[in-house]
Amino acid sequence: VAESPGAGAGAAPARRRPAAGDPGTLIERARAGDPRSLARLVSLVENRSPELRAVMKAIAPYTGQARVIGLTGSPGVGKSTVTAALVAAYRSAGQRVGVLAVDPTSPFSGGALLGDRVRMQDHATDDGVFIRSMASRGQLGGLAWATPQALRILDAAGFGLVLIETVGVGQAELEIASLADTTLVIVAPGMGDSIQAAKAGILEIADVFVVNKSDRPGAQEVVRDLRTMLSMGEWPEGRWKPPIVSTAAAASDRAGLDDLLERIGQHQAWLDSSGELAARRQTRAREEIAAIAVAVLRERMGALPGDQRMAELAARVAAGETDPYTAADELVSG
Amino acid sequence: VAESPGAGAGAAPARRRPAAGDPGTLIERARAGDPRSLARLVSLVENRSPELRAVMKAIAPYTGQARVIGLTGSPGVGKSTVTAALVAAYRSAGQRVGVLAVDPTSPFSGGALLGDRVRMQDHATDDGVFIRSMASRGQLGGLAWATPQALRILDAAGFGLVLIETVGVGQAELEIASLADTTLVIVAPGMGDSIQAAKAGILEIADVFVVNKSDRPGAQEVVRDLRTMLSMGEWPEGRWKPPIVSTAAAASDRAGLDDLLERIGQHQAWLDSSGELAARRQTRAREEIAAIAVAVLRERMGALPGDQRMAELAARVAAGETDPYTAADELVSG
Numbered sequence: 001v002a003e004s005p006g007a008g009a010g011a012a013p014a015r016r017r018p019a020a021g022d023p024g025t026l027i028e029r030a031r032a033g034d035p036r037s038l039a040r041l042v043s044l045v046e047n048r049s050p051e052l053r054a055v056m057k058a059i060a061p062y063t064g065q066a067r068v069i070g071l072t073g074s075p076g077v078g079k080s081t082v083t084a085a086l087v088a089a090y091r092s093a094g095q096r097v098g099v100l101a102v103d104p105t106s107p108f109s110g111g112a113l114l115g116d117r118v119r120m121q122d123h124a125t126d127d128g129v130f131i132r133s134m135a136s137r138g139q140l141g142g143l144a145w146a147t148p149q150a151l152r153i154l155d156a157a158g159f160g161l162v163l164i165e166t167v168g169v170g171q172a173e174l175e176i177a178s179l180a181d182t183t184l185v186i187v188a189p190g191m192g193d194s195i196q197a198a199k200a201g202i203l204e205i206a207d208v209f210v211v212n213k214s215d216r217p218g219a220q221e222v223v224r225d226l227r228t229m230l231s232m233g234e235w236p237e238g239r240w241k242p243p244i245v246s247t248a249a250a251a252s253d254r255a256g257l258d259d260l261l262e263r264i265g266q267h268q269a270w271l272d273s274s275g276e277l278a279a280r281r282q283t284r285a286r287e288e289i290a291a292i293a294v295a296v297l298r299e300r301m302g303a304l305p306g307d308q309r310m311a312e313l314a315a316r317v318a319a320g321e322t323d324p325y326t327a328a329d330e331l332v333s334g
Numbered sequence: 335v336a337e338s339p340g341a342g343a344g345a346a347p348a349r350r351r352p353a354a355g356d357p358g359t360l361i362e363r364a365r366a367g368d369p370r371s372l373a374r375l376v377s378l379v380e381n382r383s384p385e386l387r388a389v390m391k392a393i394a395p396y397t398g399q400a401r402v403i404g405l406t407g408s409p410g411v412g413k414s415t416v417t418a419a420l421v422a423a424y425r426s427a428g429q430r431v432g433v434l435a436v437d438p439t440s441p442f443s444g445g446a447l448l449g450d451r452v453r454m455q456d457h458a459t460d461d462g463v464f465i466r467s468m469a470s471r472g473q474l475g476g477l478a479w480a481t482p483q484a485l486r487i488l489d490a491a492g493f494g495l496v497l498i499e500t501v502g503v504g505q506a507e508l509e510i511a512s513l514a515d516t517t518l519v520i521v522a523p524g525m526g527d528s529i530q531a532a533k534a535g536i537l538e539i540a541d542v543f544v545v546n547k548s549d550r551p552g553a554q555e556v557v558r559d560l561r562t563m564l565s566m567g568e569w570p571e572g573r574w575k576p577p578i579v580s581t582a583a584a585a586s587d588r589a590g591l592d593d594l595l596e597r598i599g600q601h602q603a604w605l606d607s608s609g610e611l612a613a614r615r616q617t618r619a620r621e622e623i624a625a626i627a628v629a630v631l632r633e634r635m636g637a638l639p640g641d642q643r644m645a646e647l648a649a650r651v652a653a654g655e656t657d658p659y660t661a662a663d664e665l666v667s668g
Contacts, residue, residue: 056657063654074408148658190524278652285651285658286644292662297631310620317619318612320397323390324482324619328627 023055030157031062035127038157042132045149052149059156064281066098066155067268070180071165072205077188078212081249083165085257087129090161098154098162099131102147102176130154145291148179148284177205178287181280182267184260185242186210187226189218206242207267210260214246240270357389364491365396369461372491376466379483386483393490398615400432400489401602404514405499406539411522412546415583417499419591421463424495432488432496433465436481436510464488479625482513482618511539512621515614516601518594519576520544521560523552540576541601544594548580574604 023044029037044052069086071079083099090097134146147164154162166176177183185206211222226244235241243263247256271277313327357378363371378386403420407413417433424431468480481498488496500510511517519540545556560578569575577597581590605611647661 053659056659060651060657061654064652152658281652282645282648285661286648288658289644289647289651289661289665292658293665294628294631296662296666297628310623311616313623314616314620317394317623318398318615320395323394324486324622324626325387325390327619327623328630331623331627332630 023051023058027055027058027156030153033127033158035130038130038153039132041153041157042150045146045153046134056149056152059152062156062158063152064155066151066159066162068151068162068164068179068181069264070176070183071163071186072176072183073186073188073210073212077186078249079165079186082184082186082210082212082247082260083163085247085249085254086163086260089257089261091126091128095161096128096159097130098151098157098159099129100147100150100154100162100164101131101133102164102166130157130159145295147176148288148291151179152288178280179284181271181277182207182264184208184210184264186212187222188213189216189222207240208260208263209242209244211244211246212249214256215248215251219246238274240267240274240276357385358392361389361392361490364487367461367492369464372464372487373466375487375491376484379480379487380468390483390486393486396490396492397486398489400485400493400496402485402496402498402513402515403598404510404517405497405520406510406517407520407522407544407546411520412583413499413520416518416520416544416546416581416594417497419581419583419588420497420594423591423595425460425463429495430462430493431464432485432491432493433463434481434484434488434496434498435465435467436498436500464491464493479629481510482622482625485513486622512614513618515605515611516541516598518542518544518598520546521556522547523550523556541574542594542597543576543578545578545580546583548590549582549585553580572608574601574608574610 023041026037026041030041041055043049044055071083071086073079080101083101087097087099132150134150151162151164164176164180183205185208187209188211209226211219211226213219223244223246230242230244233241243266245256245260245263247260248254249257271280310331313322313331316322317324317327357375360371360375364375375389377383378389405413405417405420414435417435421431421433466484468484485496485498498510498514517539519542521543522545543560545553545560547553557578557580564576564578567575577600579590579594579597581594582588583591605614644665647656647665650656651658651661
């Protein structure tokens with residue numbers, strides 16, 4: 001692979017941050033299937049590069065093609081194993097598959113998804129698979145800002161399918177659900193009782209429930225609890241009722257995987273026929289715009305750590321000399 | 335309790351949203367110990383009332399007194415049971431205790447914390463305990479915006495201790511950790527292996543590790559794994575090293591609770607002597623100001639659902655006619 005013009009390969013060896021190169025060239029090469037150029041473009045997102053603006057402008061016409069599948073669930077349910085099984089299945093069907101493993105939990109988690117990478121090593125030499133772990137770096141809104149842009153790049157580079165895996169439950173999960181066309185909520189036996197599952201708010205975001213580790217004791221009870229929860233909802237004609245699929249993704253026969261693929265396909269067909277795909281993508285675009293606009297505004301108002309003005313206002317609020325609204329007004333008004 | 339002037343008690347019966355009343359009167363009564371006035375003030379936060387500005391301004395001088403303890407952990411570890419045990423313990427020591435149970439996972443979770451409320455019913459008739467479940471209502475940044483303001487109200491109303499309990503791991507957990515003076519990370523046996531625990535980024539936010547359900551098989555292994563993780567960190571003189579406390583909060587003898595209380599007390603003493611308390615509260619104030627400033631800016635730019643201008647821009651982005659940066663610029667500049 002030829003180095004792109006202007007890219008000093010040894011510029012930042014310590015953090016292995018690739019030099020940016022010419023965005024136009026990178027996009028052209030990424031679209032032609034060059035994994036290095038693609039990796040550089042995604043790094044622009046992670047590094048919050050000023051060149052992102054030009055990249056996003058240039059790739060806009062190529063976007064909107066990829067199907068996006070979100071995978072979420074508590075730690076320990078086997079998300080990464082299900083992701084790996086799906087990658088293998090779609091890959092053998094000839095699709096180019098992108099994977100964004102999003103870790104919203106730690107500003108220091110650059111290496112935390114190592115376990116997933118290890119499990120993904122089957123695909124390490126396959127240019128038809130692109131895998132990237134992303135951390136939100138502890139920034140408020142960081143996940144909402146970065147993930148859709150990485151997705152946008154994979155989409156424009158011709159990946160027909162992008163899987164977004166996120167750990168845990170919470171705000172991040174809601175954000176992933178708003179990014180994905182189809183959200184798989186993965187659960188497993190032995191992870192807490194049904195009232196806890198209801199707590200996690202998973203009913204509202206699931207398009208397909210995956211009961212993984214279905215070869216373990218208690219799996220039937222999990223299925224039954226989910227069925228009971230679903231039966232309490234209302235499912236009028238035209239509304240998608242999430243199916244429940246039992247899998248054992250780690251088992252040698254990858255039990256239930258064909259069923260899962262079929263259910264995903266059915267949901268994708270429903271998205272198309274119902275008009276819901278267009279609605280979800282409109283929502284996604286709206287949230288992308290809002291996240292970027294907020295980032296722009298935050299920069300303008302100088303709400304960055306170390307900023308002197310914010311520090312003074314915060315000290316006055318902490319001392320009870322003023323209140324956060326008055327302080328915010330002072331900050332915003334300039 | 336007399337109705338405050340101007341409060342139409344039947345104004346919004348369907349959602350049981352209390353009428354606001356005169357903020358000055360509500361504050362005075364809440365500070366005198368009237369639970370209804372306090373509940374109304376907290377409802378102003380949940381309803382994003384325009385009167386909040388006046389309330390926050392008026393109470394600023396009374397804030398900064400409460401000790402804040404955050405409790406977090408995956409679903410099923412027994413957070414609510416630990417919270418209830420702490421409430422009982424501090425209450426018998428004569429403290430007024432506020433509890434904010436924050437559910438960041440669902441826009442529809444108004445009733446999802448019912449289980450917690452049930453467990454808290456011992457305190458239902460005790461004016462020295464105030465318990466409120468808060469949902470983030472699916473709004474980006476909703477949790478960061480609302481919880482510190484509810485905390486501020488409890489603080490000003492004279493609650494010397496406020497417990498903030500949040501479900502799950504993720505962005506919400508980071509936000510709670512930034513709110514709390516002392517963060518308890520609660521884990522339990524059987525909730526996934528240690529690499530998953532590392533994934534959850536809990537090391538960075540824990541002031542005290544609580545291994546709950548310590549009477550169950552596997553508890554010793556969890557303690558050992560945590561010890562191993564801690565041993566990999568660096569703990570220079572003056573840095574707080576999180577202790578590990580084993581509890582069985584649901585057991586009849588509430589095993590380990592005294593130990594937990596002692597460890598919390600030690601952390602509070604360290605916060606005072608090290609200057610860390612002031613640093614954490616400065617950070618908290620900074621984030622409060624930023625969250626409010628962002629909310630103000632978002633309102634100004636009309637990034638609200640249903641806004642016509644945003645809808646048009648989102649449609650153009652979804653169609654690939656423009657990119658989110660250009661759209662955000664148009665939104666912000668106009």
